[in-house]
Amino acid sequence: MQKILLDGSWRDAVSPSSTFHSFDPRENKSLTERSFPVSAWDELEQMIQAGSQAAEELLDVPSALIADFLDTYAAQIESEAQQLAKIAQEETGLEATSRFLEKELPRTIFQLREAAKSASSARWTEPTIASQANIRSMRGPLGGPVVVLGPNNFPFAYNGVSGGDFASAIAAGNPVIAKGHPSHPYTSQRLAIIAQKACDSVGLPRATVQFFYETKRETGLKLVSHPQVGAVGFTGSRPAGMALKKAAEEAGKPIYLEMSSVNPxxxxxxxxxxxxxxxxxxxxxxxxxxxxxxxxxxxxxxxxxxxxxxxxxxxxxxxxxxxxxxxxxxxxxxxxxxxxxxxxxxxxxxxxxxxxxxxxxxxxxxxxxxxxxxxxxxxxxxxxxxxxxxxxxxxxxxxxxxxxxxxxxxxxxxxxxxxxxxxxxxxxxxxxxxxxxxxxxxxxxxxDKVPTGVTPCPAMNHGGPYPATGHPGFTAVGFPASMLRFSALHCYDNVREDRLPPILRNRNPISGLLRLVDGEYTDQDLPA
Amino acid sequence: MQKILLDGSWRDAVSPSSTFHSFDPRENKSLTERSFPVSAWDELEQMIQAGSQAAEELLDVPSALIADFLDTYAAQIESEAQQLAKIAQEETGLEATSRFLEKELPRTIFQLREAAKSASSARWTEPTIASQANIRSMRGPLGGPVVVLGPNNFPFAYNGVSGGDFASAIAAGNPVIAKGHPSHPYTSQRLAIIAQKACDSVGLPRATVQFFYETKRETGLKLVSHPQVGAVGFTGSRPAGMALKKAAEEAGKPIYLEMSSVNPxxxxxxxxxxxxxxxxxxxxxxxxxxxxxxxxxxxxxxxxxxxxxxxxxxxxxxxxxxxxxxxxxxxxxxxxxxxxxxxxxxxxxxxxxxxxxxxxxxxxxxxxxxxxxxxxxxxxxxxxxxxxxxxxxxxxxxxxxxxxxxxxxxxxxxxxxxxxxxxxxxxxxxxxxxxxxxxxxxxxxxxDKVPTGVTPCPAMNHGGPYPATGHPGFTAVGFPASMLRFSALHCYDNVREDRLPPILRNRNPISGLLRLVDGEYTDQDLPA
CATH class of the missing domain: 3.40.309.10 (Aldehyde Dehydrogenase; Chain A, domain 2)
Structure with a gap:
């Protein structure tokens, strides 16, 4: 049976509820050479504990390191593109070349690099300073792991372990617990392997990226409503999305869903x-x-x-x-x-x-x-x-x-x-x-234009009013806007200068970073 | 019986469920000279219809007019401050001078003026342009009325018809359906009268501000989950907030709650x-x-x-x-x-x-x-x-x-x-x-500072993780940040230049307004 990625190590699934195989839709047959576990609750709970620890450690990790991880991961996907495309074609029936090598993989790599740039530039943190009152605020991570559940139709660009939700959650400083999709478990596993190596090579907390293939419906609902979870990103069908939405919201967890749309x-x-x-x-x-x-x-x-x-x-x-x-x-x-x-x-x-x-x-x-x-x-x-x-x-x-x-x-x-x-x-x-x-x-x-083809640029809105998504104010595509979903607003009131995050200190640590100081945007330092 | 404000007119409540009186907590007695209706569903549904119409009309109203309304309203509150403070003292037992005239009314007026400035400056719209792809986006109104339910403890600064939620919803271009609080119905009525006059004097759609005093619990839940409602703002107790949260979220409505906090x-x-x-x-x-x-x-x-x-x-x-x-x-x-x-x-x-x-x-x-x-x-x-x-x-x-x-x-x-x-x-x-x-x-x-005394500055975060509020990414105080709650992300893809909102056209219509153009902030025009 294939292993899951828990707290930085590939491990055997403990008492999986069941197992499943990949499926080749062109040949209409199961690919029985590998079997994948359907994870039981214990395993997911261990991921939450490890993810919570990683979330706390990440609060002190410089954003340059996070950017480094995203860039390293992108480069490695690029270098393994041929092999990834081949695996994904077998599992999804989508074309290795015209779809994956020419379109979806370049987009996936581009998104990860955009996320890296956004993490470094820190513009997404929206630093805001009221100098007289000495009140300062910025966006920061949520303090718990983000659960990302990807869809069947984009094995790379929306995959829970490589897509837009993953990239935005990580870039905002959150660890991710990613669920692969049963439509492409082996593709997802390959991505998770690359991600974990990238994570280790730059020295991020080991549980920054965790990965499992599948779980039963009720176990999934338990996962997204766990008190230590930071937020949830989901792309998929409306029935599944609605069930997750209810569970997460009843537990007070922000959940971002892309569910269904007829695109009139x-x-x-x-x-x-x-x-x-x-x-x-x-x-x-x-x-x-x-x-x-x-x-x-x-x-x-x-x-x-x-x-x-x-x-x-x-x-x-x-x-x-x-x-x-x-x-x-x-x-x-x-x-x-x-x-x-x-x-x-x-x-x-x-x-x-x-x-x-x-x-x-x-x-x-x-x-x-x-x-x-x-x-x-x-x-x-x-x-x-x-x-x-x-x-x-x-x-x-x-x-x-x-x-x-x-x-x-x-x-x-x-x-x-x-x-x-x-x-x-x-x-x-x-x-x-x-x-x-x-x-x-x-x-x-x-x-005068058809809606398919979502350009991943900062002005894109891949979102919309309910029931297309769960909230009309957020986009799943486009940096830095998509990171807003996985951030909290952190305000510092009268906090001593040396205890502030560097971005909020008098000296602006990032050249060109605009901060809203006393109502005006400036990249200048404050007088000491 | 006191009248309600529906679609621009003060009207008799039709078949109210019951009535109630103001209460003077210092004297521990009911103020029986006025009775206030507990509104039945029909009335609230009419407000939603009128509010929906106003929401559509407001999409074409220049933000300068909205700012004008907020300023006019603020000035009128200022000129009636003595009388307002006196009424509120009687209904709440809080001091007319030390609390209202010296603190809460100036803060309320300041907030309305800040909201006016934010509406005019348009910075909250976050205009973003990808020039080559010709994709442009900005924040805009939600397209339906915002229901604001204020608390008992701030008859002005958090009142549904004059407080921070009201000001941010209006400044973002949404009409408001405000519920007064039974702790200060007459104070709220006075505010609603002033608001409606200000609305008429500047020529906003007449249903931009609507007002009722109270409704039964189940009717309130029906209100916040109506399909035409844009969003909900609530400040109050945790039990009431949780019930509203469940109802609104099951209907896919964004709801912003400030519920409870022990402020360790x-x-x-x-x-x-x-x-x-x-x-x-x-x-x-x-x-x-x-x-x-x-x-x-x-x-x-x-x-x-x-x-x-x-x-x-x-x-x-x-x-x-x-x-x-x-x-x-x-x-x-x-x-x-x-x-x-x-x-x-x-x-x-x-x-x-x-x-x-x-x-x-x-x-x-x-x-x-x-x-x-x-x-x-x-x-x-x-x-x-x-x-x-x-x-x-x-x-x-x-x-x-x-x-x-x-x-x-x-x-x-x-x-x-x-x-x-x-x-x-x-x-x-x-x-x-x-x-x-x-x-x-x-x-x-x-x-080294006590938490009471919320300075209404742009860097303030009056928000926090659940269950203090419903979402850790939003603040109820501070402009323009608080407006984010009542906005949707509007993207324009290949839309013809003359059909774009002025803020997204090649020519930047607002001097000094920074737009994120191809990844860089600039207040310059785009080449035609």
């Missing part, structure tokens, strides 16, 4: 007139690439104008129907897509193309386009906003801008909302009220 | 040796001023050194026993103090002085000092951390620094933690580990 796209009348084929092609790709297994995949497309909308849905239908079904991550993923499609059909949508699992050896679902009129949509907007995590979209035909906006008003919280529009006349008048409605329903508002 | 004070051996009388006097005042009805009142005092600690508790005892009992806000407050003292006695504490309601006409509780040894404290640390919201403190005698730190380790989350220490030798060695333990257990760490 509004194609206004003038855009349809001017460039319907171009938009159809872009949306088709956005819906079906990598089998639509992206949290920003557009699942709801509102086409404005009855005739033009129907013609547009015909164009989309043709593109979808000609597309070969890709590989899905797992059988349970396929089942969940079928369930969501079923819910939408029951609520009145009709299938234009697809609508069933693919008749292939590999696990898959046929690229699927559904359609409904705005009138019907508005009768049952909730089931018609079911997320199908695959190559599935529902087109809603809106007769006019009033219907378009009425649809927008029924939307739940989403990660993104996109508007394709013309450049003059009617659309320009309709844009402002529609955008105002969508603005507070999505974290990222797009113009 | 550690007096280390050298400090006792050097200046025990000075410290005893400061702590005595901090515990008993205004009958100890402050959320930052020190309720737990750890004195280090058996002999010196006992002598110190004798000094405190003498000061407490010579102090006349002040007026408490309400009978239920007196009952809650008695219950908390009872819990601590049951857990092994002994009464040195006080320990019962005051034998006065007015409602009060005798200044009360309890004592216990560290050994006994460590056996039952949870009940011995009960908050008594009155002139009550528990002294714990620690034999040595190990015991002192062991006590620190058992503490729950607090607003503050204070360390009084010597300036050399033993204490300096003991300080670092003790401070490290306390750092992640309190929002504000103090040296």
């Amino acid at each position: 796209v509004f194609v206004l009348s003038e855009a349809l007139k001017a460039r319907s084929s171009e938009i159809a092609e872009a949306l088709h790709l956005s819906c079906t690439s990598e089998s639509g297994q992206f949290c920003t995949k557009p699942g709801l497309i509102v086409a404005e104008g009855t005739e033009a909308g129907l013609a547009f849905s015909d164009e989309l239908e043709e593109l979808f129907s000609k597309t070969a079904p890709g590989v899905l991550l797992s059988q349970s993923g396929q089942d969940a897509i079928a369930a969501a499609v079923g819910t939408m059909l029951e609520a009145g949508a009709t299938v234009l193309t697809g609508g069933r699992p693919s008749p292939t050896k590999h696990i898959g679902y046929l690229p699927t386009l559904l359609r409904i009129s705005a009138t019907e949509f508005l009768k049952r907007p909730t089931p018609l906003q079911s997320e199908a995590f695959g190559p599935v979209a529902l087109v809603v035909i809106a007769a006019n801008p009033d219907e378009t906006r009425a649809i927008a008003r029924t939307l739940q919280g989403n990660l993104t909302a996109s508007i394709f529009s013309g450049s003059s006349g009617e659309n320009e008048k309709a844009y402002a009220p529609l955008a105002r409605t969508l603005r507070v329903k999505a974290g990222r508002l797009l113009n | 004070v550690f007096v280390l051996s050298e400090a006792l040796k050097a200046r025990s009388s000075e410290i005893a006097e400061a702590l005595h005042l901090s515990c008993t001023s205004e009958s100890g009805q402050f959320c930052t009142k020190p309720g737990l005092i750890v004195a280090e050194g058996t002999e010196a600690g006992l002598a110190f508790s004798d000094e405190l005892e003498e000061l407490f026993s010579k102090t006349a009992p002040g007026v408490l806000l309400s009978q239920s407050g007196q009952d809650a103090i008695a219950a908390a003292v009872g819990t601590m006695l049951e857990a092994g504490a002994t009464v040195l002085t006080g320990g019962r309601p005051s034998p006065t006409k007015h409602i009060g509780y005798l200044p009360t000092l309890l004592r216990i040894s560290a050994t006994e404290f460590l056996k039952r640390p949870t009940p011995l951390q009960s908050e008594a919201f009155g002139p009550v403190a528990l002294v714990v005698i620690a034999a040595n620094p190990d015991e002192t730190r062991a006590i620190a380790r058992t503490l729950q989350g607090n607003l503050t933690a204070s360390i009084f220490s010597g300036s050399s030798g033993e204490n300096e060695k003991a300080y670092a580990p003790l401070a490290r333990t306390l750092r992640v257990k309190a929002g504000r760490l103090l040296n």
Whole structure:
């Protein structure tokens, strides 16, 4: 049986609840050469104890060392990229080269380096000084380990032990207890091995990174609600997220969730007139690439104008129907897509193309386009906003801008909302009220662009109102903003100069670091 | 019956569940000349509808207008200060001059003006631009009304319709639905009248400020969990806060709570040796001023050194026993103090002085000092951390620094933690580990200073880990930081220049506003 990483050592799991294997979705078969333990509570509790000790030690660790760890880890992932991509392809069915080597691994490495830069620059600490009152504050770590639970669809960029949540929690000075995902346990183990070596090589507390593969549902709920846990980061399905949210919040633990989103796209009348084929092609790709297994995949497309909308849905239908079904991550993923499609059909949508699992050896679902009129949509907007995590979209035909906006008003919280529009006349008048409605329903508002492809830049918001996430004020992507989630506000009142964290002393220790001193930003020292 | 403020008009309450009167705690009698309605659900639902409409309108209101409202409101409170202080004294028993005119009203006015400045400067929006990707983000309003529930003990500075939560929610562009507190309904009504006039005079949406006096518990829970609510701010008792937290969080609503805190004070051996009388006097005042009805009142005092600690508790005892009992806000407050003292006695504490309601006409509780040894404290640390919201403190005698730190380790989350220490030798060695333990257990760490007296400056953290509040990353006091609670992160991806909020356009519309452009802070325009 494969080992877990507890307090700096790879150890045998003690009395695991059960074991499981990796699964190759292209070959539709279990990879039985390795078995992975489902961890029992005792083991997780030991991780919490070791993590708490590490959390306390990390309070005194210079941020340069944390940055060093993140950079070392990134470099090592880079040097083992080929091997990592190969393992991940086998476990996920996603392409080693086009997906992992060209996109996801570079992004993962970039994120870790951005996290390192953010840790060093200390800008995320927002140092603030009221000199007369001698009150000083900054952001700092939470004081307990952060539990990170990654999703199935990004074995690197969102992995609990290498992704954005991991990088932001570590960069803010917290240790991490990472859960791998059963969709890619061996990939996650490789990452954890590299992380732990990097941790040892720079000399961080040994329990800064701990790792297990899986645990039973109720044990997971116990983990996220443990009093010594600092916070929780989760990316995954809404049912799992909601259960974790309840458990963590009842225990007073901050939890950051990225749960579900249908990423509505509004194609206004003038855009349809001017460039319907171009938009159809872009949306088709956005819906079906990598089998639509992206949290920003557009699942709801509102086409404005009855005739033009129907013609547009015909164009989309043709593109979808000609597309070969890709590989899905797992059988349970396929089942969940079928369930969501079923819910939408029951609520009145009709299938234009697809609508069933693919008749292939590999696990898959046929690229699927559904359609409904705005009138019907508005009768049952909730089931018609079911997320199908695959190559599935529902087109809603809106007769006019009033219907378009009425649809927008029924939307739940989403990660993104996109508007394709013309450049003059009617659309320009309709844009402002529609955008105002969508603005507070999505974290990222797009113009003339599909929502897939999350650029990891400081201005990104990969977040949004509930139920897309648990809180509209936080992003899971983009440094330093994503670190805010894993920080506490630390205020020092009349604390003696030599006992203050260096960043808050009179002398500014970091060249160029802006501190808010008496209401003004400055990188200058305070008079001694 | 007194009217409520709904959608810009003072109206009769429709089918209130019941009515209540103000109460004069000095005279221990009801003020029957006015009766106030306990609002039924229909009324609150109308407020939510009107508030939602206002939230949408506010998205297009320039922040200068919001600032104008806050300034106008502040000026009007200033000009009516005498009358407001008089009303509040009658309803709360707190002093019109020494408390309200000299302290709380100036602070309230200052906070509103700080909020106005923050709204104008727009620094709180944290504008961030990635120019190449053309992705831009800023903080903005939540898109729904913020429900603010104020406490009994600050009729102005924390009032739902004039305090810090109100000011930060409004400054961030959200409408507010404010609940007055039954301890001071007429004071709150006067404030709401002034607020609504200010709102009308500057031309904000009429439902920007709405106000009611009281509602039944289950109706309040329904209010905070309504899908259209943006967020909730609450200051008050832990039981009420916990019920609201559960309801709001189950509905996916951000809720900010300031619930309870015993504000531990550690007096280390050298400090006792050097200046025990000075410290005893400061702590005595901090515990008993205004009958100890402050959320930052020190309720737990750890004195280090058996002999010196006992002598110190004798000094405190003498000061407490010579102090006349002040007026408490309400009978239920007196009952809650008695219950908390009872819990601590049951857990092994002994009464040195006080320990019962005051034998006065007015409602009060005798200044009360309890004592216990560290050994006994460590056996039952949870009940011995009960908050008594009155002139009550528990002294714990620690034999040595190990015991002192062991006590620190058992503490729950607090607003503050204070360390009084010597300036050399033993204490300096003991300080670092003790401070490290306390750092992640309190929002504000103090040296040689009592925790009462919350300076409203940008560096203040009036917050702390659960259960002092619901989240360790937010402060309820200090601008612009407190506004973060009532904001969402709004990202614009490829949005056309003329459709962007002015703050994110190429031309920086606010002189001196720093924007994070491609990783660097600058107040310059972007090239067009």
